[in-house]
Amino acid sequence: MNPAGVPVSESTSESRPPRVLRTDVRAARRRLAGQVRKTPVFHTTVDGPNGPVPVSLKLEFLQHGGTFKLRGAVNALLAAPKGTDHVVVASGGNAGIAVALAAARLNMACTVIVPESAPHTKVAAMWSHGAEVLWHGDSYAEAQLRASELAVERNAEHLHAYDMPAVVAGAGTIALELEEQVRGRPPVLASVGGGGLIAGLGAALGRRREVVGIEADHTPVLSAALAAGRPVDVGAGGGKAELLSATEIGQIAFEIATRQQIPALSVTDDAVAAAREYLWREFRVVVELEGAAALAAVQSGVYVPDQGVRPIVVLCGANTELPVL
Template identity: 70%
Template structure:
């Protein structure tokens, strides 16, 4: 079975506010850090949203917990397909609520992330070489076991849960500066945009080799892109994320793999912050010049995940 959601699968600020109430006391309100970072033409003032400090090292635990709290009446087990962080988040959320969790991962799933799933008590099954193959098997498995099936990013409750990041930023940051967030399947950027609406500009940043949002906006529909380099797992933007991006004018900026690597290394060298490539992608836009702040502007940069092997820095 699948979680309940409103007809049309649309997400609004009211859904995000309901998620914040549902998640109260269950997640961390992650801090912000006002600082400057090296840019192509000198120091750039930024506000870093330290979401990598979230339980499980990923923003995705917000969405997983929200979906389970909203839909888990009578459910004892969940099944999810994931290349990494969504599986970690689902495993953690299930453990918190006394449910069993099975994560289907592609054979390429990083051992660091699989180990984190195990640490929260999840059963991990390897199937196929891509997320799509793992997803199809997870759907079959959920039907066979009569389990609750979660989607890694294209589920209203998951998007609404991620959007609580946006409500926190309203309380933590003065003014209404632009918010830069990494794009994979789109739940983070979509959730933040649903929370903020047209009050603030929300910008998606994605690797140029996996431009899920950029490709969808160009084609006016979700399309598959070939995964390579620092792929964030998803190779197709979610339907919900694309609808929200259209509704609120969310745009996409592309950054190179080298820029992502440089931003990640910079965070460690200058601040001793350890994040995965996805966690540094939004910052890469500022440091590479893909995003140039207006005069007097201090953009918010969301550092969204820390599930990585520090030895890879």
Template identity: 65%
Template sequence: MTDSATDTAPPRVFRSDVRAARKRLAGQLRKTPVFHTTVTGPDGPLPVSLKLEYLQHGGTFQVRGSLNALLAAAGEPPHVVLAAGGNAGIAAALAAARLGRTCTVVVPETAPHSKVAAMWAHGAEVRWHGTSHAEACAHAAELARERGALYLPAHDSPAVVAGAGVLGLELEEQVRGRPPVLAAVGGGALVGGLAAALGRRQRVIGVEPERRAVLRAALAARWPVAVPAVDSAGPDRVGAIALELARRYDVPALTVTEDAVDAAREQLWREFRIVAEPSGAAALAALVSGAFVPEKGSRTVVVLCGANGDPGAS
């Protein structure tokens, strides 16, 4: 089982949905800054605009989608249940607490303890179930039915994707021209939201680790397919809504190695004293490793989407 509520064609998300989300979220979020600078690529300095989304409430872009989804579901049951292995759970716990709702997050046994602690800190009940994101999703959906609670797909609901897309509307105001935007894939809410917001006005490029290339696999199969990984609590497939948006707007999926991600994180710390988690630095890894080659002299937008890594980890 996945985050998707159905195996039929997914609902479509449009720029109008993202604009409605921006109105709904007014006053609820930080408009995170953009830092115009250069980074070191394979052949020298590269102009870049870093979208510092790790400064968002909860340290992750995902609070945008969670807040939008819960605000849109104002008439639904007050208790929220979802499955998440990391930042999506933190975001939902924070959003629920802010809106006076209760929240249960079902996490797989592989979920990082630092992220579980953050869920607790925002008042969530955390329940462990299974060793994969898919098993946690199945249990969360069952639990929501038993409790008569609102089940919140962490990555694959229209409101979550539209909320994430508000970041794209901010970029239009913050960065001149229409440079390409690199963003991590994960479950797909971020790249899907950016594609919905920017459409063909601006190129959106997904970046994912080689060991969990869920968007690349889905684009090849034309449907979300599982890409198992024994060392990850994250989703094993991209959301169906994000895949539809990627196909509609020709969003490619670039892959990067773990070494490239480590090098990007090291450069962020060395040059800017930014501590990004691996998923937060994946987009930059594509640029500094040469997986993405910009036009000569052109600027690239890179979304640094999260900074909730374990401080004790390398």
């Protein structure tokens, strides 16, 4: 079966995960026509450690629901078996918001399992879209296990927040937009989290453009997996609550990162916070911490573009407390 059309209940935890290819991303784009925003790109310069750095900012935080994850959520639900009327997902925040919004649009019931530490702002957003929210455990992994069990108990579809072909293919539609919006083949920087975003970008772009994964230094899920040759649980690193994310890269993301040679760079919480403050101060743009991680790599000097290269920086989410500073 075409990976982008795999039923949402299918597991991706096998040793050989399904491959997500550019053809799947193109199919997702056709499916998502009229369902998501084509978010704009803003060409500008930002302060770097050694002076101004030209960048192209992909304003994906302007997506419906304030998160890129809506693309994957809608794609997965549209690809679900006919008659699907209830979906269950585990989430630390944005995936729950995206699935709740997608389910509401498609007249499906939605249950989100969140860890006890899930940010209240994000839980409130799930409620606003009509989702049932249940708390379970102290980590995403515990919430994910409970979501899998609950889906069976309620005969509902289980949607994975990031390690699922249709979700990855949906995220990859960002890359197809970038090909139309930005000339040449500049590198694309994006935050890692569980890996759904970089996996989608990698699946769509292949070797056409370099994709660089930016992760928090206290949860180096991609770099740890690349070093070990397999996904490994890095454990909770004690970072800021809003940076709560998976502690192990998804199988699909690992396969794509390995195949496409996607590097991983780590940034500190302080650098991410400084990047978010800069976006507000200079551009009056409000993003969440994870949404500013890719920019933090440029501004802190962790990522230094080659001479004459204007990297694309994906600002991927805006679900945060207000005021943010």
